[in-house]
Amino acid sequence: xxxxxxxxxxxxxxxxxxxxxxxxxxxxxxxxxxxxxxxxxxxxxxxxxxxxxxxxxxxxxxxxxxxxxxxxxxxxxxxxxxxxxxxxxxxxxxxxxxxxxxxxxxxxxxxxxxxxxxxxxxxxxxxxxxxxxxxxxxxxxxxxxxxxxxxxxxxxxxxxxxxxxxxxxxxxxxxxxxxxxxxxxxxxxxxxxxxxxxxxxxxxxxxxxxxxxxxxxxxxxxxxxxxxxxxxxxxxxxxxxxxxxxxxxxxxxxxxxxxxxxxxxxxxxxxxxxxxx
Amino acid sequence: xxxxxxxxxxxxxxxxxxxxxxxxxxxxxxxxxxxxxxxxxxxxxxxxxxxxxxxxxxxxxxxxxxxxxxxxxxxxxxxxxxxxxxxxxxxxxxxxxxxxxxxxxxxxxxxxxxxxxxxxxxxxxxxxxxxxxxxxxxxxxxxxxxxxxxxxxxxxxxxxxxxxxxxxxxxxxxxxxxxxxxxxxxxxxxxxxxxxxxxxxxxxxxxxxxxxxxxxxxxxxxxxxxxxxxxxxxxxxxxxxxxxxxxxxxxx
Numbered sequence: 001x002x003x004x005x006x007x008x009x010x011x012x013x014x015x016x017x018x019x020x021x022x023x024x025x026x027x028x029x030x031x032x033x034x035x036x037x038x039x040x041x042x043x044x045x046x047x048x049x050x051x052x053x054x055x056x057x058x059x060x061x062x063x064x065x066x067x068x069x070x071x072x073x074x075x076x077x078x079x080x081x082x083x084x085x086x087x088x089x090x091x092x093x094x095x096x097x098x099x100x101x102x103x104x105x106x107x108x109x110x111x112x113x114x115x116x117x118x119x120x121x122x123x124x125x126x127x128x129x130x131x132x133x134x135x136x137x138x139x140x141x142x143x144x145x146x147x148x149x150x151x152x153x154x155x156x157x158x159x160x161x162x163x164x165x166x167x168x169x170x171x172x173x174x175x176x177x178x179x180x181x182x183x184x185x186x187x188x189x190x191x192x193x194x195x196x197x198x199x200x201x202x203x204x205x206x207x208x209x210x211x212x213x214x215x216x217x218x219x220x221x222x223x224x225x226x227x228x229x230x231x232x233x234x235x236x237x238x239x240x241x242x243x244x245x246x247x248x249x250x251x252x253x254x255x256x257x258x259x260x261x262x263x264x265x266x267x268x269x270x271x272x273x274x275x276x277x
Numbered sequence: 278x279x280x281x282x283x284x285x286x287x288x289x290x291x292x293x294x295x296x297x298x299x300x301x302x303x304x305x306x307x308x309x310x311x312x313x314x315x316x317x318x319x320x321x322x323x324x325x326x327x328x329x330x331x332x333x334x335x336x337x338x339x340x341x342x343x344x345x346x347x348x349x350x351x352x353x354x355x356x357x358x359x360x361x362x363x364x365x366x367x368x369x370x371x372x373x374x375x376x377x378x379x380x381x382x383x384x385x386x387x388x389x390x391x392x393x394x395x396x397x398x399x400x401x402x403x404x405x406x407x408x409x410x411x412x413x414x415x416x417x418x419x420x421x422x423x424x425x426x427x428x429x430x431x432x433x434x435x436x437x438x439x440x441x442x443x444x445x446x447x448x449x450x451x452x453x454x455x456x457x458x459x460x461x462x463x464x465x466x467x468x469x470x471x472x473x474x475x476x477x478x479x480x481x482x483x484x485x486x487x488x489x490x491x492x493x494x495x496x497x498x499x500x501x502x503x504x505x506x507x508x509x510x511x512x513x514x515x516x517x518x519x520x521x522x523x524x525x526x527x528x529x
Binding site: 014015019022026030034106108109111113114115117267268 | 331332333334335349352353354355356357359361363365366367369371372376379380381382383384385386387388
């Protein structure tokens with residue numbers, strides 16, 4: 001073995017790219033190994049689709065609202081909401097698991113990389129988003145056999161950028177929460193206090209005009225909920241359309257959540273210190 | 278660069294968790310290629326120091342440099358010269374040995390080819406070349422540690438830090454891990470900072486830093502420390518040093 005050392009590599013763009021690919025690759029491998037996680041990620045939206053939506057089909061009529069130019073079945077209406085739900089669950093799960101003891105070791109491994117910390121955190125988010133997109137497409141394949149399709153095959157492609165952005169927003173939100181809220185130590189707490197309120201107080205299950213009729217107050221909450229805009233962004237993109245308001249809100253929230261999370265994870269701020277090191 | 282000569286320089290580092298002072302003005306250095314031991318009981322501040330050196334968080338005051346690069350300000354150049362073995366098991370149990378190493382190589386920006394070449398050499402050196410395809414969960418504690426040592430050296434660091442690497446291992450595995458680190462570090466010219474509370478892991482020629490309740494009590498070659506307190510060995514010297522400190526505290 002040689003005694004001579006190579007001079008340490010400069011961490012340029014090529015190294016950052018290798019680093020990003022490695023993080024995404026590992027996250028995907030881990031996901032494929034965790035079959036239960038994959039199955040539960042798939043079963044959850046399918047339960048909503050096959051049971052909830054089928055049951056409510058007759059009760060809830062959806063009138064013609066953009067992007068739909070005809071009456072749509074309730075199953076069709078809630079599909080974008082379920083796609084966003086998959087991402088919401090995934091974002092919370094992967095971001096929160098990062099800081100809990102179970103994952104503390106791998107988080108420390110990640111953070112001793114010479115790549116800048118903001119880059120590592122963003123790469124970790126992107127890896128989580130990649131996994132959530134796999135889940136969404138797996139769901140769409142099954143939904144296809146239930147005759148839930150975009151108006152054109154292109155919809156499967158145009159929804160991809162929307163999924164990337166909404167996935168980033170929800171992952172960044174999870175990361176930010178993990179740094180701010182100490183009490184959310186287990187996933188049940190996150191479900192009760194974050195996922196369910198965000199999901200129900202949004203346009204995922206019912207159009208906002210319907211909510212407005214029932215409770216103007218709830219409609220206001222829905223309008224203030226970033227999840228609503230993620231759902232609408234996906235809904236329009238699935239129909240090859242762009243909803244500028246949703247795009248703006250989701251993009252803005254992603255930037256804000258991500259910046260705040262990176263700030264919170266700065267070594268000098270010490271969030272990792274409190275988590276125990 | 279004033280400190281370019283030292284593999285690791287810890288300068289007046291203090292850190293507190295709330296009101297509890299975990300590190301109190303600690304300074305020491307690790308020379309390139311040397312084997313240094315950070316000796317202290319549980320709660321001495323070893324883990325805090327470890328977290329600060331690995332840039333997990335910044336100390337309240339003081340500076341840590343790796344080959345002259347300030348860990349807080351130039352973390353990239355500093356961390357690229359550092360290899361780490363954490364106390365907790367950090368191999369991904371669901372992934373194979375090779376996949377674990379590939380992930381680490383990617384985090385260090387190594388190309389696949391570069392990583393495979395290094396991996397081959399290092400796995401042979403730690404005696405586990407035949408386990409490359411096995412899942413990490415099927416390795417014994419000692420084997421997992423040896424893989425972690427190979428992983429820490431993968432990107433050719435010039436300094437490696439090991440946080441109680443023999444914790445939880447049986448006598449044979451402990452001896453193996455210690456021997457492997459000593460041999461590899463010597464052959465590769467790597468500086469080592471070995472954290473432990475076990476005095477039998479120390480040799481006379483090792484440099485020893487004694488840490489007790491956040492304060493540095495000694496910082497010299499093992500033999501000198503033993504001679505300076507007039508003890509029979511490093512174990513007795515450690516007891517004397519920490520005992521004297523306790524007495525001072527009582528008197529004060």
